[in-house]
Amino acid sequence: MLSIFLLIPLSLMLFVVAIWAVRYAVKSNQFEDLDNASQRIILDDRQERRQTMQDYERSAPDQQQDNTAVTNGNNNNSDIDKDAKI
Numbered sequence: 514m515l516s517i518f519l520l521i522p523l524s525l526m527l528f529v530v531a532i533w534a535v536r537y538a539v540k541s542n543q544f545e546d547l548d549n550a551s552q553r554i555i556l557d558d559r560q561e562r563r564q565t566m567q568d569y570e571r572s573a574p575d576q577q578q579d580n581t582a583v584t585n586g587n588n589n590n591s592d593i594d595k596d597a598k599i
Contacts, residue, residue, distance in 0.1 A: 538544065
């Protein structure tokens with residue numbers, strides 16, 4: 514019987530604290546955008562990867578032009594005999 518006098522007020526105080534916590538969370542917009550917050554991390558990574566790929570694609574044509582001189586046989590130091598039959 515003595516424990517009931519302790520547990521009932523304690524449970525009522527805990528209930529009031531829980532109601533206050535939920536009300537505070539709602540007023541501070543914690544439940545406003547539940548879906549996009551979890552996806553924002555993934556989207557930031559995708560945007561960073563996309564930016565890296567675009568930077569790479571911009572620099573790639575310069576590298577391809579440098580390599581075409583070597584692959585077209587315009588290299589004077591080439592040891593490959595172009596007239597050789599396979």
